[in-house]
Amino acid sequence: MGMYPSFSQVSIFSCPHRSIQLMRTKITAAITAIGAYVPEDRLTNADLEKMVDTNDEWIRSRTGVSERRILREPGKATSDLVVPAVQRLLEKRGIGPDDIDCLIVATVTPDMFFPSTANLACAKLGIRNAWSFDILAACSGFLYALTTGAALVESGRYRRVVVVGADKMSSIVDYSDRTTCILFGDGAGAVLLEPNIEGYGVLDSILKSDGSGAKHLHMKAGGSLRPPSIETVTNKEHYIYQEGQAVFKFAVTGMADVAYELMQRNGLEAEDIAWLVPHQANKRIIDATANRMGLSHDKVMLNIEHYGNTTAATIPLCLWDYRKQLNKGDNIVLAAFGGGFTWGATWVKWEY
C-alpha cells in the first residue's frame, strides 16, 4: 500500500513576518489506463430465433442489440473475464501486479458467494500487495465502484486502485425466456485510478438507490431468503426475473434525471460535454438520456449492438471501444440505471 498525502502541500515563507502558509491542492482520482475483455463466442439474433419465439427485427427495434458475447468454456467464470481486462490495463500502463494497492470488482455474477470475485481475480493475476472486494449494485455497479475507488485515491492512502465492472450474465439467463435472453451478454472492463493534482479525473458523482424497486428486477432464489433447493431449481428461480415495462419506465426517467442533475450541480452545459457514456440496456433509454441532456447523438458512446447488456461492464467496455476518440480535458458523463433500483451519474475529466 502506497502512502500519499491527500493534499499537495506547498510551504510559502512570507518574509516580513516569517510566517508559514500552507497552500493546499485537492487530489483527484484520474483514470490513467483502461482494459477490457469480451469472449470470442457470439450469440446472434439469428441464433436466438432458433431458440425462442423472437425475430431480429423485434430485438433490434426494441433494444438495439444484434449480438452478444458468451463465455461458453466450461469451468470459466466472471473472474476469467476480469483477468484479461486487468492484464491489458497493466500492460497499457506499463506496471506490474505488485504495483496495485486495491482492486474492486462490481458484479452480480460472482464466481461464488464467497470469497469475492475480486479476491479470486487477484490470486489469478498475481496481485499480492493489495486488498480487494466486490460491490453489488447491478447495472450501476461500475459507477458505485468507481466512486468508491476514487474516494480511496482522494483520501491519500492509496496510489493505484483498479476498478472493474464484470459480469457473466449468461450464467443467470434463462435461454427459454424470450423477454430476457435477448438482452444480456458477457464482458468485463477495467480502469486504473491514480492521484492527480491538476484537476483531472472523477470530479463528481450522484448515486441513488431504492430497494422498493426490487420487485421488478431480481433473482428469486439462491440467497438467504430462499436458499437453493430442488423446488427453486425446478421453478427456475435462479435466473433473472425482470418486469421489462416497469423497469423501462423507471430507467428512462431515472437515468435522464440524474444525468441532468449532475450537469446542473456542476454548471455544465451541453456544449461543455464531450461524451455521454450510458449504461447499455436499451437504445431507447439511452436516447431519452441524451435528449434530456441536450446532447447530439454523435456525443453518445454506443456499443449495445455488439455486446447487449453486460450489466456492470457496459460503461468501461464503452470507454475501451471509444478510447482512441477520447482527448485530454474532455468532460465525460457516465450514467446508469439498474437492479435495486440503483442509478447514478459521474462526471470525469479525461486525463490522457
Ligand code: UT7
Ligand atoms: O439493465 C438493467 C435495467 N433493465 C432495463 O433497463 C430494461 C428495461 N426494459 C426494456 O428495455 C424493455 O422493457 C424490454 C426490451 C425488456 C422489452 O421491450 P418493451 O417494448 O417494453 O416490450 P414489452 O415487454 O412491452 O412487450 C411487447 C410485446 C409483448 O407482446 P404483446 O403482449 O404486445 O402481444 C411481448 O410478449 O413484445 C412481446 N415480446 C417479444 N416479441 C418478440 C417480448 N419479448 C419478445 C421477443 N421477441 N424477444
